[in-house]
Amino acid sequence: MFDGYTTSELLSIFAMQGFAGLSLFSVFVLMALGLAIIFGQMGVINMAHGEFMILGAYTTYLTSNLFQSYLPSLFSGYFFVAMLLAFVVCAALGALIEWAMIRHLYRRPLDTLLATWGLSLIMQQAYRSIFGAREVGVELPEWMMGAIQVTDLVELPINGLFVMIIALAIALGVYLLMYRSGWGRKVRAVVQNRPMAEAVGINSAGVDRATFALGCGIAGIAGAAFTMIGSTGPSSGQAYIVDTFLVVVFGGAQSLIGTIVSAFSISQAQSTMEFFMSGSMAKVLTLLVVVGILMLRPEGLMALKVRR
């Protein structure tokens, strides 16, 4: 499979594919972080996560249209406003959903899976009714277009770099929030021992709602970032949901670091394979390997060995 490439070309291939993988990695991380928080910390399977992401994307689309119409001079900076709005809108809807639906289903993870799938159908059709079935594109501000030329062959697209920076910044933010803040301690306390956490005065219902909202909000940011590299349609979110769940499970559900490691390995594997075989087969092979490893090591890559 390396026939016909010179060594320097091969080096460039791996460098470029590595970068292409990083771009996929950013998408996975952005999607998976929110999911990992909700699944890992609350045991809730949110099948509508992709639709929350798309909500963020539509929010970005609307914001960009608003800026184009009313504030064209500030257009280059609209994205940051959009990202904030996407977070707020998705988090608010997330909190509402938690109140209306999810809180009745704790300890019934399979039922959350079915209920949120229903939610995802409703959200998709709502997008279709409101925005139309056609994909919408968001115009990139000028500074985000183009690429940085590293060598003759290796170019790094600026939007890809930007999305990656967002992904890493959010990953870091989540880490700090979960492991270095008082609020994070409360969340982890509730996860580990709910009655005890309640006994020491933690409002566990409030913590649940905030956690779910946070996960959804991060999905919103993911959606905002996603408009930079992909398209936004009513069912775009669904395309990622299975991949993302595999990322989370593969990483070990309760481990944020695991999620990131697994997002990295899956995206790199897929991206490297894509170069040497058709995209379809690369995807099949990646998924097969992940499922195979999960069958051999169901606890995922980074699971804690705990007394059960």
Added chain:
Amino acid sequence: MNTVNSKDFLLAVEGLTVSFDGFKAVDDLSFYLDPREIRVIIGPNGAGKTTVLDLICGKTRATSGSIRFAGKELTRLKEHQIVHAGVGRKFQTPSVFEDLTVFENLEVSYPRGHSVMGALAFRRDAAVVEAVESVAETIFLKDQLDRPAALLSHGQKQWLEIGMLLIQKPDLLMLDEPVAGMSVTERKKTAELLKVITENHTVLVIEHDMQFVGDIADRVTVMHQGKVLSEGSIEHVKSDPKVIEVYLGH
């Protein structure tokens, strides 16, 4: 039933160690059980008592060490194989099938038709009914056979679970705090029950209630931080200064 040479130990635990992410819950533990012995394990919270039972019955896998039971190495067997080897385990909180009647609970535990095909072909014949009724008699539930287990009192559920072990005719019975949460009369009856059981079983019990321990134990093993602190008769361990220090504080 396995026949054991009387000079042999029924259960020999040697160098047993298990660690959870570096924390050694059980650390190089060794002890031996004679056939027909009643052994009680006591020790402060977190001493690793329940973990020892988990290790013997296969719920937890040992990091190292061996558990030999009637000539078989248990550490390599799966839970149901350990059950078939003759080890029964009762959990701390009663775990019976609440939707099934007492009769059905015992029937499910009856040692026949445990394979998939066996369970498909299983029929309730006279032998089953007889075994169930006889065990029910032993565990004081003869008149409760048709009640769903969910309607039993806490103590009755504990007995039912013991009955579910008895009907398997195990050589070794392991009971985790069998009298926890019981009334005084229930406690007395349980002690009687255990006496009956030990006529033809070896029993390994975890218990806190020293009065009860004194009533039933042949020998006592005191555990502390995953290791054996002291072993011997109840009087012996009660007077062991190491034990006193652990229980009364430093």
Added chain:
Amino acid sequence: MKTSASPLKWLASREGLYYLALALLLVVILPLALDPFRLNMVGKYLTYAFVAVGLVMCWGKAGILSLGQGVFFGLGGYCMAMFLKLEASTPEATAIQSTPGIPDFMDWNQLTELPWFWEPFHSFAFTLIALIGVPVLLALIIGLAMFTRRVGGVYFAIITQAIAAILTILIIGQQGYTGGVNGITDLQTLMGWDIRTDEAKTLLYFVCVGLLFLCLFTARFVQNRKLGRILVAMNAQEMRVRFSGYDVAAFKIFVFCLAAAFAGVGGALFTLIVGFMSPSFIGIVASIEMVIFCALGGRLSLLGAVYGALLVNAAKSGFSESLPELWPFLMGALFIGVVLAFPNGLAGLYQTYVMPLEARLFRRRTPTPPAAPATGRKDDGKPFDPMIDHFSPEKS
């Protein structure tokens, strides 16, 4: 089985009457009331009921939620489609191809000979074995890998979903061997018998109903044996079952394979009734919809599953004809409602609202009919409930 000992007595029991009512509906009422076209559609819905019945055993009873039942449905369907396609691809019928005698899509993809795994599908006997055997074999492999390692719950659900995704991409990507996204189409005859005529379709409908009842009785047999009790017990108290000396994994594998077999049969019938098979019936969305058939009927009720499959599909057809935009909302609401508001589905609602009325009626006319198989020990004060009868044990 007790029923075979005194089938008449069983039919007169309440449970028997429910089965009779379903048989009456499917065998008499619908064929009389519907034209062949609509009846054929009901036949298609019924093929989904096979999957739903399997899910009752697998998910309802044993608590194993598979989001990949479409895979087994599809494998059964593809096995049948391969046989029919080979029959349709005679050298005479395909004379214009560059390689006559192989399926048309292979010819378009430059295949010049039949792939090895297609060869056995010349034999009808092999096909019959394969349409159950292939799904069961895959279920066995998945089950062995997952259940012996204690993977369950949501992990199992997600992995089966991933398997559905993998198989879909694979079938679409390997179109030379599988027909790709178009599927295997233009199926005409089964052993020389034209399956496209109205008479054939009507006959296939009755075959489908017959097999569905066979499937229902198999499931009922399993649930009424000790095996059925172990499955339910396992769902509630897996550890206790394990320490009662049962190899829990083996039981899970068994019920998962059983559900796969049902789905395979359903898929094969689907191919016969609809006339083709394509990857769109295998994927994630198709698979998760199958769960709702089972959930709507009541996840514990075998008969409920049949009604669930019928109702959801009929509603889907109805809405797509009149109010297409509304259907996804309704479907979504159904998923949420079935989880939040009525977890026992139609069977549960029936039990709560209709059974009391029914009991009153029964009492007025005749003394309470003898409940189900005469029970020696059944005296727990609970009304006998045929819809949620997971604990009606076999007694003799």
Added chain:
Amino acid sequence: MGTTTTAAGRRPSGTRKGLRGSLWTLAASVMLASTAQAAVPPTPEVNTTGLAVTDDTVKVGILHSITGTMAISEIGSVQAEKLAIDQINAAGGVLGRKIEYVQEDGASDWPTFAEKARKLLRQDDVAAIFGCWTSASRKAVLPVIEQYNGMLYYPTFYEGLEQSPNVIYTGQEATQQILAGIDWAVKTKGAKTFYLLGSDYIWPRTSNKIARKHIDKLGLKVVGEEYYPLGHTQFNSVINKIKLKKPDVIFASVVGGSNVAFYKQMKAAGVDFTDEKPLLLTISVTEDEIRGIGGENVNGIYASMKYFQSLDNPNNQDFVKAFKAAYGDDMVIGDVTQAAYLGPWLWKMAVEKAGSFDIDKIREASPGIEFTKAPEGYVRIHENHHLWSKTRIGQAQTDGQYKVVYETPELMEPDPFPEGYQ
């Protein structure tokens, strides 16, 4: 239930004059022969097979996805077919009979298509069906149409390899689009190396196969061939490969949502298509798709098709005007929409040539029928039930329209089973 509407009935003829001035001209000119008919031929004569034909109406079916993932693509076809039916009715109908249509929703689900086709033929006894879009839906419907001897007018450009006596293919089959496109790129742009890229299903794969054979015949080189699952949105890998291989032409048949991601990522990677390094030639992106992708992302790409909305001829001007008058000024018309518009007209002409609604007679009458007022200019039905048509190359502009830069001098012969290309 499907909706049965008399198309003309919805818009009473009295209110139409100002709105449809141009329509009248178009219709009148087309109908020269038939409007002159003195008397309506009696029904038993023109309908010997029990179709839904009365003394003043004839029923046809429209079968497309109104819901589901394909709805977005198929809606344009539905609109075009209804427009054609309206215009035919306005000009006096077919054999003096007004066309009524029964519309059914295939719901993006192939068995549903088959089911509905069966319903249209069995229950509604329609005289013709205008419908289907994807190959999969056509394949599902085909056995039904053949079994009950119906007539399907299929509008989409497709992979060929099919020739049913019961289907008239009003879109191009693959060779018509591809050969002309590649010849143009070679002759005009001096292309020597090609990179083939498509979504992973039968149409792109077959198209690329034909393209590859043709490129081989010309003695040129294919440097890469790549397929991605439908809905795939990460194209960085293939973009890298393209950069590495430096082909002269990217020959693209990516469909659906993937398009948006692909062109956006190409653009972000610093590719400016107006540079034509490489040149991108697509056979899948019509004006309809550009609406979703965004004109700025595809500015400069070339498409090889038989129709563009910007075609400059009187037929097309009338058609675009009528279409916008009926459905709104912001409508765009792509290749398939135009092909769908041809369906009812070609059927009408076949019926009138045959003097009968009988399917067998229409089938016989169809080959050789010419439609001189087709928006694309002129088409003729070939013996093999496909259309002779010209192929055009258009270059995409930022406003989402194509500028036509080339047109084959002759009509391309449809060749669904091309010798040497399989």
